[in-house]
Amino acid sequence: MERPRHRRRSIAAVVAIVAGGLALGGLPAAASAAPAGSAPALQVDGNWIRDANGRGVTLQGVSVLAPEQNDVCDYCDSKPTAELIDLAADASAGWFSDVVRLPVTEISSTTDLAAYDAQYIAPYVDQAVDLGIYLIIDLHLVRDYGDGPGAVPQSMVKRFWDYIAPIYGSTTNVIFEVFNEPINPANWNTWKDYIQPVVDSIRTVAPDTLLLMGSPQWSTMLNGALANPVDDDNLAYVYHLYPNQGSPTPTLLDGKFGNAANTVPVVLTEFGWNPPGEFSDPITNGTTSNWGVPFREYMDAHPWIGWQAWILDNFWKPQMFDYEWNLMGGEFQGRFIKDWLAGAPNVSPCESHDAVGAAAQVSSVHQSFSGDNLTDGDCSDAGRWLSAVGDTTPTATVTLGSAQTVDSVGVYSGYGGGSGVVLVDFTLEVHTGGEWQQVASITGNTQPALDVPVGVAGVDQVRLVVTDPSASTTEAEIARVYELAVRG
Structure with missing residues (x-):
């Protein structure tokens, strides 16, 4: 080594x-x-x-x-x-x-x-x-x-x-x-x-x-x-x-x-x-x-x-x-x-963040894997949002309880702990001052847990726009997202 x-x-x-x-x-x-x-x-x-x-x-x-x-x-x-x-x-x-x-x-x-x-x-x-x-x-x-x-x-x-x-x-x-x-x-x-x-x-x-x-x-x-x-x-x-x-x-x-x-x-x-x-x-x-x-x-x-x-x-x-x-x-x-x-509980950052319980709207849903799963603090396979087959640009918008400074957004994606079908290409946008601004454009991602720096104040909404949901050639071409973890 x-x-x-x-x-x-x-x-x-x-x-x-x-x-x-x-x-x-x-x-x-x-x-x-x-x-x-x-x-x-x-x-x-x-x-x-x-x-x-x-x-x-x-x-x-x-x-x-x-x-x-x-x-x-x-x-x-x-x-x-x-x-x-x-x-x-x-x-x-x-x-x-x-x-x-x-x-x-x-x-x-x-x-x-x-x-x-x-x-x-x-x-x-x-x-x-x-x-x-x-x-x-x-x-x-x-x-x-x-x-x-x-x-x-x-x-x-x-x-x-x-x-x-x-x-x-x-x-x-x-x-x-x-x-x-x-x-x-x-x-x-x-x-x-x-x-x-x-x-x-x-x-x-x-x-x-x-x-x-x-x-x-x-x-x-x-x-x-x-x-x-x-x-x-x-x-x-x-x-x-x-x-x-x-x-x-x-x-x-x-x-x-x-x-x-x-x-x-x-x-x-x-x-x-x-x-x-x-x-x-x-x-x-x-x-x-x-x-x-x-x-x-x-x-x-x-x-x-x-x-x-x-x-x-x-x-x-x-x-x-x-x-x-x-x-x-x-x-x-x-x-x-x-x-x-300090002896605090051993929890994933996915489980505890500023947007837990926040409202989430999504462009489509596959089966019962709804947008609410994006902010439920559950990073098990059952706690994911899945977009529908045929949705070519899966999009999710999280509305925060109040405007805040967002330091980063954790994007947790994939299946079976994150392997195989993580999001490949996507952008992150934040809504502040009545306008949307793009804060990150990710291409070629292979990480199931990606912490994306933001550093913007006065944010009341966060939006994920997926342009390539998976690198798999055998699985359905859908977005599989455990959580959008907003951190201030």
Whole structure:
């Protein structure tokens, strides 16, 4: 699973920086003192992580961008890392992260670790202690490991942790993610031989810290730990999941990490999605309805598996905010992750939107699948509008209860969960100020859940005009639409 460079532009920069480092000095002789902990110490117990009182802990939170890369985007209004960590833990703002993952990226064999720690780690450990949350220090390398050309030598990883571990090993808020995403060799036993001495070295100075352990192929091979686990009694295994790996059915997730999690502790330190477009890429293309909802359903049924969503940012894909720091909802992941952290019900954006119950008029109806189904919040096959055979331009108009700003319209179409017969070509229009204006023209669509940006104020009606209802050559040429979800 190769990461495209534009999702991890930060990592592309790492390769260049690794050669030169942040400074040319060797390992500093002394380290600064770490703050005392304010969160209970964590300990692995079977396949659970438990606190000092024996209570099972499901580590749920978000990742932030590596602080040293916070200004990479030249067209984004970047926010300071500290502000984002405050937000992630701010219950009054509706966020309830009990853990934040802090990537550490620009590390080499010659990095001045004292300077790096003082600028990019220590302030955020202090902040986590003040907030009473856990902080994952994530050595965020995405590279081959070993002695091959361009690979990360074991000595480099060991050097980092030999410096960092004694500083924070007694801070109970801190968790160590030892190596984010080793790639090749794609062999668990080879990986274990490489990383076991690093773990042993950490334990000489940080005997009690919870460790998170990745695996080859971008942390997707944790099943190797079942037959040959890393020798450590306070270590959980990491998995990274994105939509390119498939639809998150129980069968798929069981095979990737769920079955293993019945035996060993597992934490998903990366997952995320956004609809196709500028806020996603081939790895992360997915929608809340078709990917986020079933994924959460699985995770809610497996509370012993912790998770940290990628990423609380407005630039790195798949981000939770647009470029102006508006939290993205609908089929984007931002609001869904926020609601999940708050314990809100797991519902598709199709089920809850501003036009639920609004009046809908349609150009034609097939059988009993009326236009009322367009605004009933029901995205089952029974809850669709079907246009009549022979209607060459199926049209639906939704009248809102009052004029409002419409940020986007979710168009949900197809059959059997959206496969096969989604709308291909259509336009969206809005009625404002007594006039209709077209806000989108979609051609060649293949997505069953499409979140169409609008951004118009004073809208009292929304109209869908379909010019190609299906790409199928065997099914009836009719429009099949689950819902028109209007979002303000």
